Amino acid sequence: MSRGDARDRLVQAAIDLIWTSSYGAVSVDAICERAQVRKGSFYHFFASKDDLVVTALDTHWGTRRPVLDEIFSASRPPLQRLQRYFAHISERQGEVREQYGRVLGCFHHAVGSECVQKPTAVAAKAQELSLALRRYLETALRDAQAEGALPPGDPVAAAKSLFAFVTGALTQARVHDDLELLRQLPQTAWLALGMAGPPQRST
Amino acid sequence: MSRGDARDRLVQAAIDLIWTSSYGAVSVDAICERAQVRKGSFYHFFASKDDLVVTALDTHWGTRRPVLDEIFSASRPPLQRLQRYFAHISERQGEVREQYGRVLGCFHHAVGSECVQKPTAVAAKAQELSLALRRYLETALRDAQAEGALPPGDPVAAAKSLFAFVTGALTQARVHDDLELLRQLPQTAWLALGMAGPPQRST
DNA sequence: GTGGTAGATGACTGTTTAGTCAAGTTCGAG
DNA sequence: CTCGAACTTGACTAAACAGTCATCTACCAC
Numbered sequence: 001m002s003r004g005d006a007r008d009r010l011v012q013a014a015i016d017l018i019w020t021s022s023y024g025a026v027s028v029d030a031i032c033e034r035a036q037v038r039k040g041s042f043y044h045f046f047a048s049k050d051d052l053v054v055t056a057l058d059t060h061w062g063t064r065r066p067v068l069d070e071i072f073s074a075s076r077p078p079l080q081r082l083q084r085y086f087a088h089i090s091e092r093q094g095e096v097r098e099q100y101g102r103v104l105g106c107f108h109h110a111v112g113s114e115c116v117q118k119p120t121a122v123a124a125k126a127q128e129l130s131l132a133l134r135r136y137l138e139t140a141l142r143d144a145q146a147e148g149a150l151p152p153g154d155p156v157a158a159a160k161s162l163f164a165f166v167t168g169a170l171t172q173a174r175v176h177d178d179l180e181l182l183r184q185l186p187q188t189a190w191l192a193l194g195m196a197g198p199p200q201r202s203t
Numbered sequence: 204m205s206r207g208d209a210r211d212r213l214v215q216a217a218i219d220l221i222w223t224s225s226y227g228a229v230s231v232d233a234i235c236e237r238a239q240v241r242k243g244s245f246y247h248f249f250a251s252k253d254d255l256v257v258t259a260l261d262t263h264w265g266t267r268r269p270v271l272d273e274i275f276s277a278s279r280p281p282l283q284r285l286q287r288y289f290a291h292i293s294e295r296q297g298e299v300r301e302q303y304g305r306v307l308g309c310f311h312h313a314v315g316s317e318c319v320q321k322p323t324a325v326a327a328k329a330q331e332l333s334l335a336l337r338r339y340l341e342t343a344l345r346d347a348q349a350e351g352a353l354p355p356g357d358p359v360a361a362a363k364s365l366f367a368f369v370t371g372a373l374t375q376a377r378v379h380d381d382l383e384l385l386r387q388l389p390q391t392a393w394l395a396l397g398m399a400g401p402p403q404r405s406t
Numbered sequence: 407g408t409g410g411t412a413g414a415t416g417a418c419t420g421t422t423t424a425g426t427c428a429a430g431t432t433c434g435a436g
Numbered sequence: 437c438t439c440g441a442a443c444t445t446g447a448c449t450a451a452a453c454a455g456t457c458a459t460c461t462a463c464c465a466c
Contacts (some may be wrong), residue, residue: 006443021320024227028424038445043425045443102320114317116378117224117305127378160375160384161368161391170369172363175319175330181363188364193395209413231454241415246455248413 007045009035010104014056020100023053023114023122045063056127056147060107061129072136078143079150079199082162085136086189087125089166090182093173106133107176109167134163141193149199158193210248212238217259223303223312226256226317226325237390256314263310275339282402285340285365289392292369293385296376306385308377312370323394330363339367344396352402361396368395 013035017026022095029170032042046101071088072081091124097103100140104110138159166189169181190198216238220229231252235245274291275284300306307313308344315329341362347353369392372384384391393401 022225022227022317024225024317025321027422029422039425040427040446041444043427049424084250104320110316112378113308113313113374114225114227117307118228130378157387161372161387163395164371164375164384165368165395166371167374168366168367168369170376171316171370172367175315175333177319181367184360185365188395191364191395191397192368192391230452232452242455243416243457244414246457252454 004050006035006037006041008053010037010042010045011056011059014052015060015107016100018056018105018111019051020102028041028052048082050120050122053122057108057111057122057125059131061132068133068136072140074143077149078140078147081140082137082144083186083198085140085165086186089185090179093170093179093182094123097177103173103177103179105170106167109170110174134159136194136201137166150193160194162189165189208246209240211240211246213240213248213255214259214262217255218263218310219303221256221314222307223305227315231255246276253323253325254263256325260311260314260325260328260332264335271336271339275343277346280352281343281350282352283345285347285392286389286401288339288343289369289389292366292373292388293382296382296385298374300380300382306376306380306382308373309370312373313377337362340369341363353396365392368392 010031014026017030017034028039028042031052032039032081042052046055067088068085071084076084093103093105109128111122111179112130115123115126128140138155141155141158141162143152145152145155166185169185169189173179173182186198213234216234217229220233220237231242231245234255235242245255249258270291271288274287279287296306296308311329311332314325315333318326318329320326341358344353344358344361347357348358369388372388372392376382376385384401389401
């Protein structure tokens with residue numbers, strides 16, 4: 001009945017509590033209580049609070065990755081990947097709102113912007129995942145340029161701009177508990193690339 | 204020699220410490236030590252930690268406001284206001300980096316995205332200032348539309364988009380301690396409005 | 407000079423924090 | 437059945453935490 005059951009509950013409790021408040025506001029005791037696991041067991045599975053949080057970030061990313069892999073599948077036209085991604089964001093945050101009662105934005109991004117100033121393992125992990133996410137955009141933009149769907153230019157810089165826009169919208173959505181900006185993302189995100197609107201059907 | 208001297212030092216210490224790390228990571232003791240003020244004096248001036256932080260947010264905003272008022276002066280053409288604002292952001296963050304050793308992004312925005320999930324006085328204040336900042340953009344966009352420098356449309360929605368882009372760029376700059384995105388803001392921010400580049404000189 | 411007030415001080419409280427640990431339980435492999 | 441490893445437990449520590457308080461000091465108005 002055990003088999004890492006308590007471990008999983010701890011990880012999930014950490015994700016839930018930190019995402020719905022913040023890294024600094026969540027204590028080991030609170031995580032243990034939510035997971036119905038005793039303090040001793042916590043430190044049987046994890047060396048420290050930070051160790052758990054790094055695992056939580058990884059675990060959460062592990063659930064998002066297959067979704068992103070599908071959306072950014074190379075078998076799809078590159079601009080269509082982006083279009084699906086923008087649509088996905090508001091759908092996803094709608095689900096998050098149903099589940100948690102509030103718009104929460106991006107988990108590792110929230111943790112990251114709170115923790116980066118001190119070079120801890122948590123900060124490094126959050127930065128790593130942030131970069132990993134940006135690379136999906138980068139690849140799509142590069143592919144779009146390669147097939148002429150987008151004018152040539154630095155795909156890294158374009159991805160940074162687009163990423164800033166998307167993460168900014170997600171943070172605003174979190175701060176104001178408002179999905180409106182995200183719902184408009186499929187139309188407005190293209191602006192960050194200098195395009196007036198979603199691309200037309202291509203071959 | 205006193206006259207609220209210790210009080211000012213406490214406020215400044217709170218700004219410095221919280222901005223360079225986070226709300227949750229900074230204790231009253233740490234603020235007192237940095238300000239060279241004893242615990243008792245702290246609670247002579249402030250009712251609680253949150254009370255100080257609200258004051259710190261207000262004080263910091265008080266130093267930014269005249270700068271924004273100048274930049275967004277109604278005596279300037281509206282698009283030029285925005286252009287100056289975008290240029291100001293990277294200049295300002297350059298100064299911040301010199302002073303604090305790192306790019307820190309926007310103070311109240313960092314506090315806000317950490318604290319909004321629990322409805323505290325700090326969260327309310329951060330949201331209030333975030334809104335106040337966005338209104339500068341809104342006004343400039345409305346004025347731009349009124350004089351035909353920008354096509355008609357919902358200025359509130361446009362301001363939200365632009366604001367998401369700007370705050371996203373600031374947060375990315377903070378997370379990666381990188382001014383590059385901000386330096387490009389005078390060129391790229393216009394994209395969020397559907398304009399390819401900075402506006403040409405108008406009458 | 408006297409009294410009042412604004413500020414300063416350091417010792418104090420009670421709680422919460424991250425993390426430890428020795429002694430237990432469960433359970434499957436040999 | 438037995439052994440050891442995986443896991444659980446609750447009591448423990450030491451530090452950090454926010455906040456309190458009586459007492460002291462400096463200075464200004466009268």
